[in-house]
Amino acid sequence: MKLGWRAALALVATATAAGFAAAREPAAKHQGHVPPKVDLGAVATPDIATVPDTPEGRAIKYGYELVTATYAHIGPEVAQTEMRYAGNNLTCQSCHLQAGAQVYAMPYVGVWGAFPQYRARENEVSTLEERINGCMMRSMNGRPLPHDSREMKAMLAYMKWLSSGVPVGASLVGAGTLAITEPARAADPARGAAVYAETCAACHGENGLGLRNGRAGDAKGYQFPPLWGPDSYNTGAGMYRLLTAAAFIKNNMPVGTTHAAAALSDENAYDVAAFINSQPRPEKADLDKDFPDRRKKPVDAPFPPWIDGFGAAQHKYGPFEPIRRKLRELDAAAAGPKAP
Numbered sequence: 001m002k003l004g005w006r007a008a009l010a011l012v013a014t015a016t017a018a019g020f021a022a023a024r025e026p027a028a029k030h031q032g033h034v035p036p037k038v039d040l041g042a043v044a045t046p047d048i049a050t051v052p053d054t055p056e057g058r059a060i061k062y063g064y065e066l067v068t069a070t071y072a073h074i075g076p077e078v079a080q081t082e083m084r085y086a087g088n089n090l091t092c093q094s095c096h097l098q099a100g101a102q103v104y105a106m107p108y109v110g111v112w113g114a115f116p117q118y119r120a121r122e123n124e125v126s127t128l129e130e131r132i133n134g135c136m137m138r139s140m141n142g143r144p145l146p147h148d149s150r151e152m153k154a155m156l157a158y159m160k161w162l163s164s165g166v167p168v169g170a171s172l173v174g175a176g177t178l179a180i181t182e183p184a185r186a187a188d189p190a191r192g193a194a195v196y197a198e199t200c201a202a203c204h205g206e207n208g209l210g211l212r213n214g215r216a217g218d219a220k221g222y223q224f225p226p227l228w229g230p231d232s233y234n235t236g237a238g239m240y241r242l243l244t245a246a247a248f249i250k251n252n253m254p255v256g257t258t259h260a261a262a263a264l265s266d267e268n269a270y271d272v273a274a275f276i277n278s279q280p281r282p283e284k285a286d287l288d289k290d291f292p293d294r295r296k297k298p299v300d301a302p303f304p305p306w307i308d309g310f311g312a313a314q315h316k317y318g319p320f321e322p323i324r325r326k327l328r329e330l331d332a333a334a335a336g337p338k339a340p
């Protein structure tokens with residue numbers, strides 16, 4: 001028997017609420033046939049230098065340029081003011097490491113076949129274009145690229161090319177981030193400050209503002225990107241959520257680290273993520289419109305409203321397990337008494 005489209009989608013929606021990695025279990029799984037499982041760590045990254053000089057090849061190469069040198073093409077310091085789509089001088093690669101090839105650094109490998117996809121933040125099915133613009137408005141603190149722009153098409157072409165070894169709808173190992181084991185306590189930004197001084201400040205700067213390639217205003221971006229301050233991601237970004245930041249940092253920082261040999265303990269990643277996200281950064285407006293189905297709001301979304309009775313501090317710093325427990329109780333109460 002086949003599940004209807006809506007039923008399959010509702011199942012995926014439940015999986016999404018449970019975590020980012022679970023969101024990669026595709027709807028097809030619930031329709032009776034098991035989708036192929038692909039370990040992104042075993043997928044060879046194609047070499048950008050081998051891309052031919054054809055119209056599609058040129059789009060792929062421009063997409064690669066946009067992802068690795070975002071500031072030079074659509075950053076806030078480019079000469080052509082109408083091309084200033086990003087609001088900071090980060091690159092997509094600042095977080096999507098190795099131009100989107102590094103596993104558990106939100107890789108782009110496989111994203112082509114993973115969208116359209118249900119997204120709890122919007123509570124609807126989003127296309128890959130919409131997802132890219134989610135990062136444009138939040139991680140890049142900017143404005144959306146028109147879906148028919150040369151830039152959007154180039155990013156799509158690049159992501160499709162990177163995904164060429166991955167079947168559409170595959171279940172992906174290595175996608176998103178790899179969760180840490182949460183310490184059963186609130187994260188401690190003061191302890192995190194000490195971790196930061198010891199392990200991060202050498203590159204990202206004691207003031208967290210990073211190290212520029214050139215000078216402010218020259219659209220040359222950073223050697224080491226800022227982690228807070230006016231040129232960083234905003235309060236609506238995924239990286240502003242404690243568990244996402246801790247997972248990214250634990251498995252990818254200091255740069256050169258991979259999940260196979262993480263440098264930080266879970267405790268240190270948890271605390272340093274709290275420290276970074278306790279520092280000033282651009283504010284995103286209208287965050288109350290995110291996660292309109294409040295039940296699907298991640299426990300570490302640090303902006304109101306919440307339906308669980310816990311306050312701002314606990315949603316920002318944890319511990320998160322009591323919040324999850326409370327949400328399960330609310331679910332059980334809403335479902336009513338079990339039929340005999």
Ligand code: HEC
Nearest residue numbers: 090091092094095106111131132135139175176233238239
């Ligand atoms: C400050 C870090 C950061 C930057 C910079 C950033 N992103 Fe992201 N991006 C994330 C995080 C974290 C996620 C996943 C977590 C989430 O959904 O909130 C994500 C998710 C995505 C996804 C979905 C991946 C998947 O597996 O579903 C795409 C596509 C994407 N970003 C594209 C971009 C593009 C294109 C840029 C540059 C224009 C960009 N991002 C810049 C942090 C960033």
Ligand code: HEC
Nearest residue numbers: 093094095199200203223224225226227249253254255272
């Ligand atoms: C050896 C230098 C180095 C060290 C040490 C280092 N980083 Fe990074 N970090 C980088 C670089 C370089 C990037 C961007 C990668 C790219 O552009 O390819 C980055 C990116 C990041 C990002 C995402 C981009 C952004 O600007 O928000 C975060 C978050 C981050 N680092 C946190 C940390 C934390 C926390 C530590 C300490 C535990 C740390 N890093 C240690 C070099 C470093």
